[in-house]
Amino acid sequence: MGMTDKDLNGTALDDFFAAARADMPDPSGAFLARVLAEAEATQAGFARRRGAAPRVSAKGGFLSGLSGVFGGWAGLGGMATATLAGLWIGFAGADQLSSVAAGYMGTTEVLGTVNLLPDGDFFALATE
Amino acid sequence: MAFDAHTEVSDETLLVLYGNGDRVAARSLTLRLGPLAYRVALRMLGDRAEAEDLAQEALLRLWKIAPDWRTGEAKVSTWMYRVVTNLATDRLRRRRGVGLDEAPEVADGAASALEQMIDADRAQALQMALEQLPARQRQAVILRHLEGLSNPEIAEAMEIGVEAVESLTARGKRALAALLEGKREELGYGHD
Numbered sequence: 578m579g580m581t582d583k584d585l586n587g588t589a590l591d592d593f594f595a596a597a598r599a600d601m602p603d604p605s606g607a608f609l610a611r612v613l614a615e616a617e618a619t620q621a622g623f624a625r626r627r628g629a630a631p632r633v634s635a636k637g638g639f640l641s642g643l644s645g646v647f648g649g650w651a652g653l654g655g656m657a658t659a660t661l662a663g664l665w666i667g668f669a670g671a672d673q674l675s676s677v678a679a680g681y682m683g684t685t686e687v688l689g690t691v692n693l694l695p696d697g698d699f700f701a702l703a704t705e
Numbered sequence: 706m707a708f709d710a711h712t713e714v715s716d717e718t719l720l721v722l723y724g725n726g727d728r729v730a731a732r733s734l735t736l737r738l739g740p741l742a743y744r745v746a747l748r749m750l751g752d753r754a755e756a757e758d759l760a761q762e763a764l765l766r767l768w769k770i771a772p773d774w775r776t777g778e779a780k781v782s783t784w785m786y787r788v789v790t791n792l793a794t795d796r797l798r799r800r801r802g803v804g805l806d807e808a809p810e811v812a813d814g815a816a817s818a819l820e821q822m823i824d825a826d827r828a829q830a831l832q833m834a835l836e837q838l839p840a841r842q843r844q845a846v847i848l849r850h851l852e853g854l855s856n857p858e859i860a861e862a863m864e865i866g867v868e869a870v871e872s873l874t875a876r877g878k879r880a881l882a883a884l885l886e887g888k889r890e891e892l893g894y895g896h897d
Binding site for chain 2: 589590592593594596597598599600601602603604605608609611612613615616617619620623624
């Protein structure tokens with residue numbers, strides 16, 4: 578087999594690349610869960626090294642701004658829980674969502690409820 | 706809520722936040738870089754279980770260096786591409802006992818491997834052909850044509866010059882063309 582560019586030219590090869598790009602493999606949910614578990618375990622080590630509990634943000638900025646919007650650290654805790662729930666839903670599939678809804682809502686209640694809509698606005702939305 | 710709550714935040718900022726103890730950043734980085742690491746590892750190795758193992762190892766390295774990450778020196782994604790492809794290259798060398806670049810451009814046994822994929826689609830055909838390439842050519846072609854990196858970005862990830870990237874990519878594409886040529890009619894590329 579020699580030089581075959583003129584037979585299977587660049588355009589044809591590009592079609593193979595395009596097919597491969599369109600067929601990008603997704604990692605399993607179990608893999609992402611393992612990676613996240615290692616991330617959190619490693620992060621816990623940082624906190625121990627500093628001799629302090631993990632902080633949500635050391636430098637303020639992005640997250641401290643969010644903190645103000647969402648009602649302090651309890652609100653951010655709820656947000657983190659919501660992100661984790663989203664991650665889990667992504668892993669497990671939406672069909673299993675109902676089975677965890679009760680537990681998830683219970684957790685949110687413990688961490689504090691974030692009311693994004695004043696009652697009047699909610700009523701307006703509900704009656705539309 | 707979107708799975709990645711930090712959509713507008715750079716990888717580097719997330720890594721700093723992670724190093725400072727931000728738990729949401731850990732999730733965002735996992736969701737951004739986990740798929741990237743796995744995808745590249747799978748392209749390099751062709752085995753899902755091994756790719757997950759390698760990607761997990763690469764990400765663990767990232768977690769560990771996070772507190773010491775020096776901002777402004779390299780993109781996190783470039784660093785990840787480098788670590789994943791280097792780890793994969795090491796595994797390929799151990800697996801096959803071949804050097805980085807000394808293997809023939811079309812490896813022995815390629816024809817028989819191609820015989821097994823008559824019914825495979827083009828993506829599978831390309832993956833099988835990629836696995837016939839020498840590691841460094843494979844690395845350059847994956848980063849250029851599947852990940853869409855620029856030649857300077859690949860040069861940084863592979864720690865070589867831009868000219869060397871161009872050479873590896875060109876040789877890799879010639880070899881791929883040679884490998885795929887033998888089966889082009891079955892794959893829909895017959896002569897008009």
